[in-house]
Every structure is written in C-alpha cells, then in structure tokens.
Amino acid sequence: MWLSLLFILILAGVLTYIILDRTVSQVTVVPLWILWAILMIPPLLTGATVTWSKQVPPLPILIVGCSMCWFLYWRLLDWRRPRSRSIDPVAAPTDPALLQAIDSPVLAPAEDPATTTLAETEPATSARPIEAHEEAILKTCFAWNVFFLEKIEYRPQAVLCRGKLRTDPDTAYATLKHNVEDLFGDRFFILFQYSLSTGKPFFALVPRPQQTLITGSQRWLDGAIAMVLLMLTSIPTTYFGAALARLPQGDIGEILQAGLPYAMSLISILGLHDLGRYLVARFYQIDTNLPYFIPLPFWPGTYGCLVQMRSPIPNRKAVFDLGFGASIFGLAIAIPLLLWGLSQSEIVPIELKSTLLSFHAFDPRFSILLTLLSKLALGSRFVAERAISLNTVAIAAYISFLVITVKLMPLRRLDGGYIVHGMFGQKTSAIVSQLSKLILFILGVIRFRSSDGNTDLLFLAIFVSLIPAIDEPALNDVSDLNHWRDALGIGILAILILTLIPVPAILSQLLNI
Structure with a gap:
C-alpha cells in the first residue's frame, strides 16, 4: 500500500511543480520550490499519517491545515520586489x-x-x-x-x-x-x-513586459496536464463517494457503482464553475490555463479547480463577467442536481446538534435558500422535527453549492469580489468586503449561541477575515457597468444572502418545518 501511496505523492509533486512553473513563475519573486513545498505539506503529512498510523487524520485538522497552507501560498504569491528596483527608462522592460x-x-x-x-x-x-x-x-x-x-x-x-x-x-x-x-x-x-x-x-x-507566444505544443501540454489531474481527482472522489454510501470496501465494481455518482456530480459542478471563468477569460482574450483540478488524499477528494489568469483584465465589464460567469455556470448544474438528490434522500429524526457537514442527519434550517429547496424537493415529507439523510448525489451537489456560495463572498480573488468590484469599483468594493466580513462574523456568533456551541459558521468567518479586501484594478477601472449587469449582480448576490441567513420563525410556521 505504501508503495502505491508513494507513487501517487511523487506524481502529485511533479504535476504541482509543473503547474506552478506554467502559471505563477512569471508573476512572483518567491522561489518556486517554496511555493511547491507549501502546497505539498497537506498531502505529505496525510500520506505519512496513513502510512504510520493506518488511519486518515481527523477532518477538522485536515481542513484547518489545508486552509492555512493555501492562505500562506496566496500571501507569498503577492510578494513584491523591493521598491528600490529601477527599470531601463528607454528600452521596453523584459522582466x-x-x-x-x-x-x-x-x-x-x-x-x-x-x-x-x-x-x-x-x-x-x-x-x-x-x-x-x-x-x-x-x-x-x-x-x-x-x-x-x-x-x-x-x-x-x-x-x-x-x-x-x-x-x-x-x-x-x-x-x-x-x-x-x-x-x-x-x-x-x-x-x-x-x-x-x-x-x-x-x-x-x-x-509592457516582453510577451512569449504560446505555441501549439504548449497548449497541448496544458490540455494533457488538465486531463491527468482530472483522472487523478476521479480516484479519491470515487473512493470517498463509496465511503459516504457506506461501502468503502468491496470489489472494484461495487466501489465504482457506489462512488461514481458522488465523484461525477462533484467534478461536473466544480469543473463547470471554473470552465465558466475560463470561457469568459478567453472571450476577453485574457491569457489563462485550462481548469486544473487539485486532487486531495482526504475528503472531499478535491480542492476544486485552479484557473490562473496570466494577463491583465481589460475593463470592469470583464471583471464582472469573470465572477458572474463562473458562478452562474456552477449554480446552473448544482441546483438541479441538489433538487434531484434531495428528492431521492430519506427523512430521519433531527439531531440535537447538527453541523453543516451532518450529511446523514442534515438540517437545512440554517439557510433560507436550502430550506426552500428542501421543501420544494421533498414536499410534505419534510416537516418540523425532521432532518434529511442525503444520498451521495445530494452530498456532492450540497458541498459544491456551499463552495460556490462561499465564493460569492465579496473578497479578493473570489467570484463575489469580481462581481462587486465590477459593479461599484475598487474603492467601494473594499468597503463592501470589510462589511461582509463583519456580517459573517455576527452570523457565526448567532449560530454559535443558538445551536449549542456550533462553530462551523464562526470558523468560516474567521477564515475569510484573513483574505485581503482590496482587489486588483482592471486596465480600464473607471467605466461603469450597464444596468442589466447591475441587476444580474444584485440577483446572484441575493443567493449568498439567502444562503447565510437562517430561517425565521414565521417562515418555519408557514412551511410547517
């Protein structure tokens, strides 16, 4: 077993270095081996733990460790050269x-x-x-x-x-x-x-720095890397899908039958989300790589996709479309799959302390939107004092929905940050970002006090508070959006609000939940 794990880690390490070399080597002064080492910490520690103790580390430790490594990675990626560096005042720079x-x-x-x-x-x-x-x-x-x-x-x-x-x-x-x-x-x-x-x-x-033309062989290599990462991601997602279906062991046919619905749903939703951003980037002639899936050796099996833009964004319309396009592509498949998965799920007694990840006793009442979707899918079966035992498709759609919703937070590098920046400009978007952090923290405190010490939303609030508020300007960061883009932005940001706000008592009585 350890030889297979070692092979997977070596392959993941090589691919990670290739991806870094192709995406960020030209836009950072931090040595690539440092960025590579930070990204490899979670899989290396997980592999070592599995090899020596024969068990996967606890999920909270994995989530915290992975989040810290990614936060450190993004901070180092933003590292700047010293201010004393000068350039040739005549010749166009080649750095x-x-x-x-x-x-x-x-x-x-x-x-x-x-x-x-x-x-x-x-x-x-x-x-x-x-x-x-x-x-x-x-x-x-x-x-x-x-x-x-x-x-x-x-x-x-x-x-x-x-x-x-x-x-x-x-x-x-x-x-x-x-x-x-x-x-x-x-x-x-x-x-x-x-x-x-x-x-x-x-x-x-x-x-303008010296531009390097992208050759056909480089595009082919880009596609090959994306395909290999997709296949690698399908392995852990299928395994964890089988585990969620309570069939982690058995012959290969049984594992595939139990795990593929989860794996295909998760990969499809997250893949389409980032494919939307890739297509918008290509429409505006922004140099970018294909969506690279990031496989994880622990649940949920993938960290999502990486789409690195390697040239500046032309204007605020493009900034808006990058965030809106990604979100709408992901939600267009996440919501239908979630409705179908909920309709195939079972009703179970509610637990006293339900978390956001209580899949086999899922209580959607922490969110107005998820409650409405659950009632729409289950009808009269979903009533007060009852919870939902999600099937694997519903779990994948729910996790993807949460990921897309969190990315609607108006923060730097997230979909919501692009949308708010496009709508209001750089200065106002920074103010909105700070206010959203405060509101999320208040909601986390409310959930902590009203659910017997549940800290899941509070932890999310603390984590997003570390993300910088101010975003990069577009080349033309002055021109405003048209009215229909503003309306679309308000509509999709309403999804974030409806997801974060718990169900009020009057709505619970009206829906008999």
Whole structure:
C-alpha cells in the first residue's frame, strides 16, 4: 500500500511543480520550490499519517491545515520586489515580474493599502519609463475635449497623466489607447483608474513586459496536464463517494457503482464553475490555463479547480463577467442536481446538534435558500422535527453549492469580489468586503449561541477575515457597468444572502418545518 501511496505523492509533486512553473513563475519573486513545498505539506503529512498510523487524520485538522497552507501560498504569491528596483527608462522592460505592478500597489511602509494605488506611490529612484523628448509626443495623445491633461508625473514603473475627464470613460480610454498605440506601439499597458485618495480618474502608462507566444505544443501540454489531474481527482472522489454510501470496501465494481455518482456530480459542478471563468477569460482574450483540478488524499477528494489568469483584465465589464460567469455556470448544474438528490434522500429524526457537514442527519434550517429547496424537493415529507439523510448525489451537489456560495463572498480573488468590484469599483468594493466580513462574523456568533456551541459558521468567518479586501484594478477601472449587469449582480448576490441567513420563525410556521 505504501508503495502505491508513494507513487501517487511523487506524481502529485511533479504535476504541482509543473503547474506552478506554467502559471505563477512569471508573476512572483518567491522561489518556486517554496511555493511547491507549501502546497505539498497537506498531502505529505496525510500520506505519512496513513502510512504510520493506518488511519486518515481527523477532518477538522485536515481542513484547518489545508486552509492555512493555501492562505500562506496566496500571501507569498503577492510578494513584491523591493521598491528600490529601477527599470531601463528607454528600452521596453523584459522582466516579467514588472507585470505584477498592474495587479496591486507597491507601497511605502507607512502607507495604507486601502487608500493608495500603484500609480500614486512616491518614486524610489529618478528612473523614468520615457525620455524627456518623448514627453512632448505623449502630450499629443490627449485631446482637450476628451481628457484635459494638466500634468505628467513619473514613477519607476509608470507614467502618470493627471487631468480632467471631459467625455464618457469608454470614449476617453479607447481614444487614448488608440493614440498611444499609434505613437508607441505595444510598449505600454494603458491603465485608467480612480485615485483612492482624491477620487479623480487618471491614466497610467506601465511598460509592457516582453510577451512569449504560446505555441501549439504548449497548449497541448496544458490540455494533457488538465486531463491527468482530472483522472487523478476521479480516484479519491470515487473512493470517498463509496465511503459516504457506506461501502468503502468491496470489489472494484461495487466501489465504482457506489462512488461514481458522488465523484461525477462533484467534478461536473466544480469543473463547470471554473470552465465558466475560463470561457469568459478567453472571450476577453485574457491569457489563462485550462481548469486544473487539485486532487486531495482526504475528503472531499478535491480542492476544486485552479484557473490562473496570466494577463491583465481589460475593463470592469470583464471583471464582472469573470465572477458572474463562473458562478452562474456552477449554480446552473448544482441546483438541479441538489433538487434531484434531495428528492431521492430519506427523512430521519433531527439531531440535537447538527453541523453543516451532518450529511446523514442534515438540517437545512440554517439557510433560507436550502430550506426552500428542501421543501420544494421533498414536499410534505419534510416537516418540523425532521432532518434529511442525503444520498451521495445530494452530498456532492450540497458541498459544491456551499463552495460556490462561499465564493460569492465579496473578497479578493473570489467570484463575489469580481462581481462587486465590477459593479461599484475598487474603492467601494473594499468597503463592501470589510462589511461582509463583519456580517459573517455576527452570523457565526448567532449560530454559535443558538445551536449549542456550533462553530462551523464562526470558523468560516474567521477564515475569510484573513483574505485581503482590496482587489486588483482592471486596465480600464473607471467605466461603469450597464444596468442589466447591475441587476444580474444584485440577483446572484441575493443567493449568498439567502444562503447565510437562517430561517425565521414565521417562515418555519408557514412551511410547517
């Protein structure tokens, strides 16, 4: 057994390193072996525990350990180069790490990241991305009736153009982008964003790093990695599906029959969720990899998918669509599968202390939306003082639904963060993120006090409080969304609210639950 486990760990380690090399090696200064070691800690410790003690570590320990490793991974991934680094003011830079300047601010130690953007930091050196004679050429790109240019400032990694906006943001950005590209080619990324301190829009020209063309063989390798990871993920998910069906042992046919419904449901929902983001990214010509499944040697069998965007997001419409597209793709299959799985589940007596993961005595009353879905699927069978014994399809759909719902939290790198950022802009989305953390913490305290010390929602609140609130700006972060996107955003965020709020007493009486 230990030889099989060793083979799986070696294969997982090699694939993890290849994925890191292809996705994040160009956008971080942290050595890849450090990031690789952090991601490999959970499977290595789990494998060692299984080998020596012949049992899987307790689930809470696995969840906490895996979450801590991923949090540390994302924090290190955001590590920046020292501010003293300068660039060649004439030649276009070839260091890919400079692309990170687009994603988030480079701040002085005393500055607050909630009130400062990249382009507003004070220069660390006198290096200028353009020469003095090119400044006159740059000024000709600004028409007085589009964006009245008042002054040009220089930073080591950007040229700031401040002035007054005289037309709508879409026209201003398109005009300046066209003019700059006519005169300077593809030498610069053109950013258009609000100053978080003054609230006024400004343009920033950031030197574009040398681009590497993606060859057909690289795309083939990308697809091969995605397929291998998908097959590896199907192994633990099938096994844990059989375990949830209370058939962890037996011949291969019985295990497949018991475990495949769970595995196929979980992989389909999570896969479609990230496939939605991948398709939106390709529509907006954002360089990204195929969805990479991350297999886990413990329940639920996978951490989900990884889609790494390797080029900047063009505008706030694209930011919104990245979050909305992923969520709607996942929910479009998660909700029907959940309804079908609930309809095939059994009614059992309710337990005194039910958690979010009490699958064989599931009490959906902690959520208005899940309660309504349960009543819709089960009808008169679901009444007061009764719980639900979920079948494996319902378990997979429920877990996927929770994952998609948690990702609707308006936090950095999550679907909700993209949606709120697209709707309200960077500054307002940071405020909404902080408020959502506080509200989730209050709901966790309420659940803790009303359910005999249940800490599952409180633990989630503490974990999401560690996620940064402020997100990366798009290239054009000034143009607003249209009204129908705003309506869609409010509608899908309502799903998050209905999932987190417990059923009020009046609704319980009305539904006889």
